[in-house]
Amino acid sequence: MTIAIETHGLTRQFGDQTAVDHVDLQVNTGTFYGFLGPNGAGKSTTIKMLTGLLAPTSGAVGILGLNPFDTDQAIEIKRRIGVVPENLSLFDNLTAREYLTFVGRMFLLEKTVIQQRSDELLALMQLENEHKKLTLEYSHGMKKKLALAAAMLPNPDLLFLDEPFEGVDAVASKVIRNTLAEFVSRGSTVFLTSHVMEVVERLCTHVGIISAGKLVQQTSLEILKQNNQSLESCFLEIVGKREGAVETLSWLDHKKSSPEDANDDSQPGLESSQP
Amino acid sequence: MNLTHLRTITWLRWRIIANQFRKIGRGHQILSIFLVVVGFLAAITMGVSGFAMPLPILEKAPLSIYLLIWAGLSMVYFTAWAIGVLTDLQQKEPLTLDKFLHLPISPTNAFINNFLSSFLSFSTVLIFPALLGFAGRMVAMFGMRMAPIFLLLFAFFLMIMALTYQFRGWLGALMLNKRRRRAILSFATIMFVIVVQIPNMINMAYQSSTSTNLEELAETDSSPVLEELRASQEEFDKWLNQFSNGKPPSDELDRRLEELTRLTDRLPVNLTATELDLDSASPTDPRQQRLNSQIIQLAEYVRLACCIIPFGWLAIGIEYMVVGQGIHTVLIPSLCFVGMLGISFFSLRRAYKSTLRLYRGEVAFNDNSTKAKQTPGSSRPTWINRLSEKKFPLLNEQQSAVTGMTLISLLRAPEAKMVLLSPLLVILLIGGSFAFRNAENIPVSLRVFGGLGAISFTMLGIMNLTNNQFGYDRQGFRCLLLSPVKRVDILIGKNAAYAPFAFAIGAIGLGLMQCFIPMPIDNFLATLVQLGTIFLITCLMGNLMSIKAPLAISSGTMRPTNINLSVATIHILLTLLLPICLLPTLIPPGIDLLVNRFIGSTYVPIDLLLSLALLIVTLVVYRFIVARQAGLLRDRESIILEAVTHIGS
Ligand SMILES: Nc1ncnc2c1ncn2[C@@H]1O[C@H](COP(=O)(O)OP(=O)(O)OP(=O)(O)O)[C@@H](O)[C@H]1O
Ligand SMILES: [Mg+2]
Numbered sequence: 001m002t003i004a005i006e007t008h009g010l011t012r013q014f015g016d017q018t019a020v021d022h023v024d025l026q027v028n029t030g031t032f033y034g035f036l037g038p039n040g041a042g043k044s045t046t047i048k049m050l051t052g053l054l055a056p057t058s059g060a061v062g063i064l065g066l067n068p069f070d071t072d073q074a075i076e077i078k079r080r081i082g083v084v085p086e087n088l089s090l091f092d093n094l095t096a097r098e099y100l101t102f103v104g105r106m107f108l109l110e111k112t113v114i115q116q117r118s119d120e121l122l123a124l125m126q127l128e129n130e131h132k133k134l135t136l137e138y139s140h141g142m143k144k145k146l147a148l149a150a151a152m153l154p155n156p157d158l159l160f161l162d163e164p165f166e167g168v169d170a171v172a173s174k175v176i177r178n179t180l181a182e183f184v185s186r187g188s189t190v191f192l193t194s195h196v197m198e199v200v201e202r203l204c205t206h207v208g209i210i211s212a213g214k215l216v217q218q219t220s221l222e223i224l225k226q227n228n229q230s231l232e233s234c235f236l237e238i239v240g241k242r243e244g245a246v247e248t249l250s251w252l253d254h255k256k257s258s259p260e261d262a263n264d265d266s267q268p269g270l271e272s273s274q275p
Numbered sequence: 276m277n278l279t280h281l282r283t284i285t286w287l288r289w290r291i292i293a294n295q296f297r298k299i300g301r302g303h304q305i306l307s308i309f310l311v312v313v314g315f316l317a318a319i320t321m322g323v324s325g326f327a328m329p330l331p332i333l334e335k336a337p338l339s340i341y342l343l344i345w346a347g348l349s350m351v352y353f354t355a356w357a358i359g360v361l362t363d364l365q366q367k368e369p370l371t372l373d374k375f376l377h378l379p380i381s382p383t384n385a386f387i388n389n390f391l392s393s394f395l396s397f398s399t400v401l402i403f404p405a406l407l408g409f410a411g412r413m414v415a416m417f418g419m420r421m422a423p424i425f426l427l428l429f430a431f432f433l434m435i436m437a438l439t440y441q442f443r444g445w446l447g448a449l450m451l452n453k454r455r456r457r458a459i460l461s462f463a464t465i466m467f468v469i470v471v472q473i474p475n476m477i478n479m480a481y482q483s484s485t486s487t488n489l490e491e492l493a494e495t496d497s498s499p500v501l502e503e504l505r506a507s508q509e510e511f512d513k514w515l516n517q518f519s520n521g522k523p524p525s526d527e528l529d530r531r532l533e534e535l536t537r538l539t540d541r542l543p544v545n546l547t548a549t550e551l552d553l554d555s556a557s558p559t560d561p562r563q564q565r566l567n568s569q570i571i572q573l574a575e576y577v578r579l580a581c582c583i584i585p586f587g588w589l590a591i592g593i594e595y596m597v598v599g600q601g602i603h604t605v606l607i608p609s610l611c612f613v614g615m616l617g618i619s620f621f622s623l624r625r626a627y628k629s630t631l632r633l634y635r636g637e638v639a640f641n642d643n644s645t646k647a648k649q650t651p652g653s654s655r656p657t658w659i660n661r662l663s664e665k666k667f668p669l670l671n672e673q674q675s676a677v678t679g680m681t682l683i684s685l686l687r688a689p690e691a692k693m694v695l696l697s698p699l700l701v702i703l704l705i706g707g708s709f710a711f712r713n714a715e716n717i718p719v720s721l722r723v724f725g726g727l728g729a730i731s732f733t734m735l736g737i738m739n740l741t742n743n744q745f746g747y748d749r750q751g752f753r754c755l756l757l758s759p760v761k762r763v764d765i766l767i768g769k770n771a772a773y774a775p776f777a778f779a780i781g782a783i784g785l786g787l788m789q790c791f792i793p794m795p796i797d798n799f800l801a802t803l804v805q806l807g808t809i810f811l812i813t814c815l816m817g818n819l820m821s822i823k824a825p826l827a828i829s830s831g832t833m834r835p836t837n838i839n840l841s842v843a844t845i846h847i848l849l850t851l852l853l854p855i856c857l858l859p860t861l862i863p864p865g866i867d868l869l870v871n872r873f874i875g876s877t878y879v880p881i882d883l884l885l886s887l888a889l890l891i892v893t894l895v896v897y898r899f900i901v902a903r904q905a906g907l908l909r910d911r912e913s914i915i916l917e918a919v920t921h922i923g924s
Contacts (some may be wrong), residue, residue, distance in 0.1 A: 051757065052756070052757075053753065053756060053757070053913060053916060054913050055913055071909055075759045075760070075761065076759070078757060078758060078759035079759035081757075083757050085753055085757075087750055087753070087920060088750055088753075089750050089751060089752075089753035089754035089757060090750055090751060090754070091680060091684060091748060091749075091750075091751035091754065092684070092688075092749060092750075092751070093683060093684040093687035093688050094663070094680065094683060094684065095660070097660070097663075098660060098663040098680070098683060101663040101664055101676075102663055102676050102679070102680045102754075103754065103758070105664075105672055105673065105675070105676035105679075106673055106676050106677075106758035106759065106760050107758070107759060108672055108673065108759075111664065134687065150754070
């Protein structure tokens with residue numbers, strides 16, 4: 001079994017802050033890898049380094065056996081991966097089809113192939129009727145779907161997805177999940193971050209949990225199942241145990257006892273806020 | 276009106292400024308403090324100098340000088356204010372109101388707060404003190420009867436604030452649609468550039484007409500007094516010329532000048548030279564005399580304009596306070612005051628009503644209903660769509676893809692269009708009027724250099740785009756980095772996209788030159804060839820700037836969001852360097868000129884042949900350098916990515 005992603009002591013600092021701290025990842029080919037962690041843990045920073053968008057402060061990265069920070073190998077890697085970055089990578093002034101055409105040509109795909117794949121992808125993402133809109137005018141979820149379509153267009157060996165389901169509606173989300181599952185079953189690899197435990201649990205074969213920049217857990221879901229542990233409880237156990245953490249709001253249950261509070265917003269002028 | 280809310284929102288604005296200040300670098304902080312201090316000092320200086328600046332012209336000039344001064348001050352103030360509003364529109368999202376409309380705040384509060392906060396600006400701080408100072412000076416000069424000048428000033432200030440506030444709200448509402456927003460911004464900027472040019476053009480026209488000493492004015496104006504004045508002046512000039520070396524006899528001079536003054540007094544303006552002047556130095560100075568009649572003449576036009584445009588009512592009101600007779604000293608200024616106040620009132624009321632509509636949700640902030648109807652099914656691609664698939668000659672597949680993408684973006688983004696058009700406009704507005712007047716004076720053999728200059732000038736517009744090629748991609752630059760493409764292909768593809776614009780605009784500029792200042796045909800063709808050389812050099816400079824000093828440009832504007840000292844320095848230095856890099860283009864016409872001068876006409880199109888050779892050399896050099904630049908791009912790509920995706924404050 002070959003290794004798709006491998007890092008050794010991967011570290012990235014922003015000023016004094018260490019966003020990613022000596023992370024040693026290992027993801028085998030053909031796995032569906034879920035990368036979890038609370039907000040600000042360093043997931044997106046890790047993905048940026050894996051895809052060559054951000055240079056690590058120290059540490060080594062291997063993607064499909066190649067080094068993304070070597071000029072010649074980087075192009076070879078990019079030919080074989082697809083990425084949905086954190087802030088996407090759309091051009092404001094292109095339509096969806098133009099954008100896909102552009103990406104396809106950059107991957108040196110045949111014109112007819114691009115055409116056919118774009119049609120299918122746009123239909124899959126339910127964007128086929130939006131051909132007049134510029135991506136500038138897309139909604140958040142639409143942008144996400146278009147970025148995903150662009151990432152899948154060249155049929156890569158390895159997909160990096162930073163929160164691909166965030167903002168995507170339930171119908172599209174299901175279609176995308178099925179597509180990704182099929183993608184992995186054919187031997188490709190997916191590396192995704194998500195905050196939705198159910199999705200990760202249903203899709204992924206392996207998970208890694210990062211907290212405050214450190215990789216605190218890397219395991220296969222099989223093992224979790226054998227231990228009779230749900231992913232959520234595992235995650236909460238690792239990440240959620242903070243000393244003296246505030247878990248309830250002290251004033252929440254006083255609401256009904258003081259009716260003035262409920263009418264607190266009866267400021268002058270607010271009456272007119274109802275058209 | 277709830278004071279707590281007002282305080283809170285003021286606090287919020289203050290926090291935002293303070294936090295932004297904290298985030299910027301140390302050098303930038305010092306610079307900002309320095310600027311604030313300088314601004315403060317400048318405000319005081321402006322106020323004081325408005326009050327106390329020695330203006331010798333005031334002593335000797337006719338009283339209509341005050342009309343001119345006040346009209347000028349109003350114009351300057353209005354211009355500065357308009358620039359402020361325009362930059363504001365480009366920098367910020369329109370209608371900050373929506374940020375706190377979901378909070379329990381009354382519409383009156385929101386409105387007043389927004390209105391008040393629009394006061395503080397560069398123009399208010401810098402130029403208004405000068406107006407105040409000058410008003411104080413007038414009170415000191417003419418006594419307390421001038422005191423109401425401050426009321427007029429207040430009404431003027433309020434009117435400008437209210438009008439622009441309403442204008443801003445109106446634009447803001449229009450701009451809720453993103454596409455339209457960008458179009459409006461570009462259009463407004465172009466209009467503004469043109470409007471700002473108007474005084475310049477009037478000035479030019481005026482100068483050319485006064486330069487021949489009232490002659491033309493008299494032709495355009497049928498007033499008989501003016502005819503007479505012109506005749507007397509001519510005669511006076513003739514008489515004066517006899518004594519060009521010695522001193523003219525003083526009693527004769529006095530007599531003639533008095534006659535002239537009498538004529539001047541009879542001008543319909545019914546203004547006189549100041550009482551001070553009549554018996555002292557002024558009339559003995561013929562230059563002063565001539566200047567005075569020009570002032571009176573100019574005041575005629577300005578007065579008419581000021582009556583029509585409300586922004587001029589301040590000047591009108593003040594003039595009548597100074598020179599009016601009887602009831603007019605009170606009536607006209609009062610009318611101006613009431614008029615300006617009325618305008619403020621009505622525009623504020625309208626602005627308030629639209630705030631109220633927003634508040635009630637009658638107008639949505641993200642209104643998409645105005646968008647073009649989507650017609651599913653009819654997906655016939657337009658020629659712009661097809662650009663994305665086009666294979667361009669001389670370019671490989673990936674270069675073509677980059678070129679196509681960039682072309683589409685350029686064609687769709689109105690900001691790009693206006694950047695491209697602006698040098699042409701400038702050529703038309705300034706260069707044109709200058710060049711046309713002196714066209715015959717330029718020797719034929721030198722005109723080719725003028726052509727080169729015109730082309731280089733149009734390149735400045737292209738350079739606005741090429742010097743920040745990745746800035747307009749924003750998040751899209753990430754896509755370029757993630758594509759399996761050699762960096763050199765990205766650079767070449769990008770550069771190629773600018774070529775059609777460069778050639779079109781350059782050719783138009785050159786064509787215009789050719790129409791008015793024709794050069795020999797072989798020189799003309801050679802200059803067209805040089806266009807290619809100049810473009811390639813511009814691209815190389817642009818690449819260097821894009822790589823070394825990338826700027827984030829927020830969508831729909833041309834404003835960089837992350838400009839700092841070092842980036843600005845690089846941009847300025849490299850822009851200054853461009854003319855030096857373009858010097859080799861002078862070689863072919865230079866040699867041509869020398870050969871023709873010293874050897875004689877050769878019937879060989881030397882310029883053309885050498886230009887072609889130079890173009891070929893430049894192409895080779897271009898390939899060589901662009902490959903080096905690609906290495907640089909590779910090294911700096913993550914820095915560039917961070918810079919161009921920077922979301923500004
Ligand atoms: N460009 C940057 N400059 C400074 N700090 C940064 C930068 N990018 C990320 N960070 C910091 O690094 C840490 C990790 O950020 P990262 O975006 O990787 O988190 P994340 O795990 O993706 O979070 P989320 O789940 O919210 O997306 C955060 O504390 C963030 O503030
Ligand atoms: Mg993230």
